[in-house]
Amino acid sequence: MTTRVLVVDDQALLRTAFSSLIDAEEDLAVAGQAADGREAVELAASLAPDVVVMDIRMPVLDGIEATRQITAGPATAATRVLILTTFDLDEYVFEALRAGASGFALKSRPLEELLSAIRTVAAGEALLAPSVTRRLIAHFTDGDRAPRRTPHGLDELTEREREVLSLVARGLSNTEIAETLHVSIPTVKTHVSRILTKLGARDRTQLVVLAYESGLVITP
Numbered sequence: 001m002t003t004r005v006l007v008v009d010d011q012a013l014l015r016t017a018f019s020s021l022i023d024a025e026e027d028l029a030v031a032g033q034a035a036d037g038r039e040a041v042e043l044a045a046s047l048a049p050d051v052v053v054m055d056i057r058m059p060v061l062d063g064i065e066a067t068r069q070i071t072a073g074p075a076t077a078a079t080r081v082l083i084l085t086t087f088d089l090d091e092y093v094f095e096a097l098r099a100g101a102s103g104f105a106l107k108s109r110p111l112e113e114l115l116s117a118i119r120t121v122a123a124g125e126a127l128l129a130p131s132v133t134r135r136l137i138a139h140f141t142d143g144d145r146a147p148r149r150t151p152h153g154l155d156e157l158t159e160r161e162r163e164v165l166s167l168v169a170r171g172l173s174n175t176e177i178a179e180t181l182h183v184s185i186p187t188v189k190t191h192v193s194r195i196l197t198k199l200g201a202r203d204r205t206q207l208v209v210l211a212y213e214s215g216l217v218i219t220p
Helices: 012-023 037-047 063-072 091-098 112-122 130-140 159-169 174-181 185-199 204-213
Strands: 003-008 028-034 051-055 080-085 103-106
Touching: 003 012, 003 037, 003 112, 012 028, 012 112, 028 037, 028 112, 037 051, 037 063, 051 063, 051 112, 063 080, 063 091, 080 091, 080 112, 091 204, 103 112, 159 174, 159 185, 159 204, 174 185, 185 204
Parallel strands: 003 028, 003 051, 051 080, 080 103
Antiparallel strands: none
């Protein structure tokens, strides 16, 4: 199955480089290109790509607002957004995650890493390395940041599901969660699936954001 990708960046040279790299892969294909956020929203609605590779700083409409509109759109409910940024986890990236982005990639890294990032996001997995997760935790548990909202469906989680959510929020993989709770990997996957459904989250990345932003999971 081919993953269709919309490439969004205000720099034509980068759009061309990213697109050429993606199209050279058998399992990936460029569905379209956009030079700003507004064009990205319009093309996403008409093309319904699997993944949008989104630059975060653009004219007309920035990547954060474009991400918010795409992830909220009925025609693009299944579309994942991968944020591209020059800066490692600044405030813009946090806002993009809140807006519905599934992960991020740094422009400073080798282009080949973008391919892996696209595949990871397309599969619905969190694109957050342990070091990134730790910084997310620090960000959302900063003393000056009160919990913003309580996720809908939180009361529906069982005690075990809350336990699994806590481990997901700390960046553990399904294998690590299974080892920690002494259960099978399929059991963990079932729990994660149910948590996603109950909380209305798009993927594991959003579970991390919801868990910390709501104050459900608090670091010692």
